[in-house]
Amino acid sequence: MFLHNLLYEIRTGIRTKDVILWLMLFPIILGTLFKASFSGLYETATAFSTIPCAVVENKENELLHTVLDSVTEGEDALLSVTYADENHALQMLKDGEICGILYSDDRLSLTVDEEGVKETVLKSFAEQYNAQQTVIRDTMEHDPMQLQAVIDALSADVSPITEIPLTQGNTDNYTAFFYNLIAMVAMYGMITGLHITIGSQANLSALGARRCCSPTPKFISLAAGLLGSYLVQGLCMVICVTFEAFVLKVDFGERLPLVYVSALLGGIMGVSLGFFVGSINHFSENAKVSLSFAVSMFFCFMSGLMVSAMKPIVATHAPWFNNINPAAIVCDSFYYLNIDSGYDRFIGKLVTMVMISVIFTVLGAVMSRRKKYASL
Amino acid sequence: MNTVIQIENLVKRYGELIAVDHFSLEIQEGEIFGLLGPNGSGKTTTINCLLSLLAYDKGTIRIFGKEMTPVSYDIKQQIGIIMQNVAVFDELTVYENIDYFCGLYITDKARRKQCVEEAVAFVGLEEFLKFYPKKLSGGLLRRLNIACGIAHKPKLIILDEPTVAVDPQSRNKILEGIQELNRNGATIIYTSHYMEEIEQICTRIAIIDKGKKIAEGTKDELKHMIRNTETITIEVLGLTDDIRRQADALPHVYKTAYDGEHLTVCCSGGKHNLIRILDVLQKHDIGFGRVYSELPTLNDVFLEITGKELRDQEG
Numbered sequence: 001m002f003l004h005n006l007l008y009e010i011r012t013g014i015r016t017k018d019v020i021l022w023l024m025l026f027p028i029i030l031g032t033l034f035k036a037s038f039s040g041l042y043e044t045a046t047a048f049s050t051i052p053c054a055v056v057e058n059k060e061n062e063l064l065h066t067v068l069d070s071v072t073e074g075e076d077a078l079l080s081v082t083y084a085d086e087n088h089a090l091q092m093l094k095d096g097e098i099c100g101i102l103y104s105d106d107r108l109s110l111t112v113d114e115e116g117v118k119e120t121v122l123k124s125f126a127e128q129y130n131a132q133q134t135v136i137r138d139t140m141e142h143d144p145m146q147l148q149a150v151i152d153a154l155s156a157d158v159s160p161i162t163e164i165p166l167t168q169g170n171t172d173n174y175t176a177f178f179y180n181l182i183a184m185v186a187m188y189g190m191i192t193g194l195h196i197t198i199g200s201q202a203n204l205s206a207l208g209a210r211r212c213c214s215p216t217p218k219f220i221s222l223a224a225g226l227l228g229s230y231l232v233q234g235l236c237m238v239i240c241v242t243f244e245a246f247v248l249k250v251d252f253g254e255r256l257p258l259v260y261v262s263a264l265l266g267g268i269m270g271v272s273l274g275f276f277v278g279s280i281n282h283f284s285e286n287a288k289v290s291l292s293f294a295v296s297m298f299f300c301f302m303s304g305l306m307v308s309a310m311k312p313i314v315a316t317h318a319p320w321f322n323n324i325n326p327a328a329i330v331c332d333s334f335y336y337l338n339i340d341s342g343y344d345r346f347i348g349k350l351v352t353m354v355m356i357s358v359i360f361t362v363l364g365a366v367m368s369r370r371k372k373y374a375s376l
Numbered sequence: 377m378n379t380v381i382q383i384e385n386l387v388k389r390y391g392e393l394i395a396v397d398h399f400s401l402e403i404q405e406g407e408i409f410g411l412l413g414p415n416g417s418g419k420t421t422t423i424n425c426l427l428s429l430l431a432y433d434k435g436t437i438r439i440f441g442k443e444m445t446p447v448s449y450d451i452k453q454q455i456g457i458i459m460q461n462v463a464v465f466d467e468l469t470v471y472e473n474i475d476y477f478c479g480l481y482i483t484d485k486a487r488r489k490q491c492v493e494e495a496v497a498f499v500g501l502e503e504f505l506k507f508y509p510k511k512l513s514g515g516l517l518r519r520l521n522i523a524c525g526i527a528h529k530p531k532l533i534i535l536d537e538p539t540v541a542v543d544p545q546s547r548n549k550i551l552e553g554i555q556e557l558n559r560n561g562a563t564i565i566y567t568s569h570y571m572e573e574i575e576q577i578c579t580r581i582a583i584i585d586k587g588k589k590i591a592e593g594t595k596d597e598l599k600h601m602i603r604n605t606e607t608i609t610i611e612v613l614g615l616t617d618d619i620r621r622q623a624d625a626l627p628h629v630y631k632t633a634y635d636g637e638h639l640t641v642c643c644s645g646g647k648h649n650l651i652r653i654l655d656v657l658q659k660h661d662i663g664f665g666r667v668y669s670e671l672p673t674l675n676d677v678f679l680e681i682t683g684k685e686l687r688d689q690e691g
Contacts, residue, residue, distance in 0.1 A: 001479070001480070001483055004476075004479040004480075004483070005479075005480075008465075008468070008472070008476045008479075011467070011468065011472070012465050012467040012468060015467035015468075016467055202429045205463075206459050206460075206461035206462065206463035207463045207464075207465065209424075209429060209457075209459055209463065210457060210459060210463040210477065210524070210525075211480070212427075212429055212446075213427050213429070213452060213455065213457045214452060214477070214480035214481060215449040215450070215452040215453040215480065215481060216480045217447070217449065373429060373430055373431065375390060375430070
């Protein structure tokens with residue numbers, strides 16, 4: 001009887017229009033829109049163009065020629081070099097045609113007219129060259145095959161786009177929106193949770209009344225409903241994470257399986273919340289559906305789904321709220337998984353999710369086990 | 377005959393309102409028992425109390441000789457319920473819906489499959505097995521609702537206004553089906569505010585108004601409870617009060633009414649009432665149109681007992 005109920009709970013769950021729309025299609029559409037929007041922003045923020053500079057050779061320097069030839073090749077060349085005499089170079093600098101002048105003697109020296117990222121890169125290039133010219137020369141003489149690798153390393157060292165290796169994963173602001181999107185799907189689990197009680201309470205639906213008249217004990221009916229909803233919600237979470245990770249190529253770091261674990265627990269938490277809301281006795285079905293949407297959107301808003309600055313604001317003014325906001329808890333679990341090398345904070349969030357799930361499931365079950373109704 | 381349902385002194389209050397007022401009832405095995413009353417008379421509330429869905433304030437309810445409680449699973453196993461509101465899953469096909477509800481009663485797969493197929497055939501939904509409920513017409517939807525309630529072959533079937541918003545063809549099919557279920561051994565409780573349906577299929581009837589049982593018996597017994605044995609209606613124009621009073625004074629006539637077009641004469645017993653009335657009209661050289669003679673209906677019973685019409689109460 002339990003399996004019969006479970007089978008049909010799953011079957012109805014995955015065919016429910018609300019579930020398909022809000023838990024499967026909507027996150028995919030929203031995620032795609034996020035990706036389209038943020039890709040443009042990200043590229044603008046991190047776009048790099050070749051730095052124009054002049055080289056004034058006070059002394060013939062074959063090694064410098066070799067290095068400069070290497071860093072000026074290709075579409076993403078680091079430098080664009082003009083060989084000139086000093087006056088011409090100074091005029092170009094004054095006219096803004098170049099960002100700096102590299103003077104070649106035994107060492108490289110630099111003249112710039114402004115301070116900025118490009119000037120800093122030129123300065124860094126000069127410093128790296130001076131520091132490594134002996135290594136480059138030795139490589140050129142003794143192992144010319146490795147010369148390009150050495151020059152590439154020099155080029156990489158002075159690149160303006162440098163990942164700061166303090167964390168394991170991606171910590172940019174845009175990824176947080178995708179974390180929030182997963183949290184939103186988890187919160188929409190309230191809808192699936194709500195259907196369990198609506199479909200089993202005689203005072204909420206004709207279906208509930210018919211089920212209550214059957215010889216299937218309510219415990220079995222509710223247990224099958226809960227498990228079925230967890231599985232359907234789990235499927236939605238897996239679809240969402242998989243779509244973000246493998247289609248949108250969102251960088252979740254190196255511990256993707258744990259992202260799935262966290263998302264699944266988040267989904268279970270959402271279902272439990274919906275189950276609890278559904279079992280509150282004094283609201284109509286429509287009121288409960290509206291309440292579930294309102295609550296889930298409020299949690300998502302406070303965790304930064306709509307306005308990324310919201311979460312830090314909450315963290316500053318009501319830090320306790322982030323510890324009980326289910327959407328923020330889901331987001332934080334991803335965040336900690338990504339930035340922490342250890343698991344302590346991540347596990348803490350998982351434990352919180354489990355606790356919330358257990359509390360609301362138990363409360364919902366206690367309130368749903370009412371056998372007779374005062375009115376229908 | 378065994379008593380299937382025994383309700384004694386049932387009282388259900390909603391705050392100050394008494395929805396069911398000291399209601400008692402006994403239904404025997406093999407009956408089609410009709411609960412007739414206007415909307416809001418307490419029929420559905422009585423059924424919900426009977427099924428232990430509603431808590432009640434006073435009284436006892438026994439089904440198959442046992443007290444009915446929310447955990448009387450052995451009793452529930454033998455009951456089929458067809459609610460007033462269609463109770464099916466929009467997300468499941470016709471076959472899946474019947475299979476699901478049948479599965480709440482029957483765990484054996486092979487037996488369940490057979491029961492589902494028989495229920496499908498019984499309500500005539502063979503061609504719609506893969507249809508989703510939203511694709512069905514109102515009548516077909518009601519038939520699906522019935523199939524979901526009877527697939528497990530219950531001994532007691534409770535139908536709460538199953539023909540609301542159903543076309544005449546489907547309504548007849550449903551009523552014939554109920555009689556067939558009864559012939560197959562099921563005891564039926566049928567609630568409705570459509571007196572024609574109750575008259576057509578029920579072997580015994582209880583009339584309810586304001587939560588109280590106001591009459592009970594077979595339809596003939598009920599009709600014998602009232603004065604009226606015949607109501608004669610004659611299309612006639614220009615009838616004077618004097619002539620109407622002459623009709624009123626005829627033997628066995630206890631009431632007449634004239635609305636300018638129709639003369640209505642209520643008779644209590646007697647023979648040849650119609651001829652005597654027509655004689656009066658002929659004597660005064662008054663032409664008349666169509667003439668109807670109707671035997672009393674349950675509406676007349678309800679009207680005479682409560683002073684109001686059943687039909688007036690229909691929503």
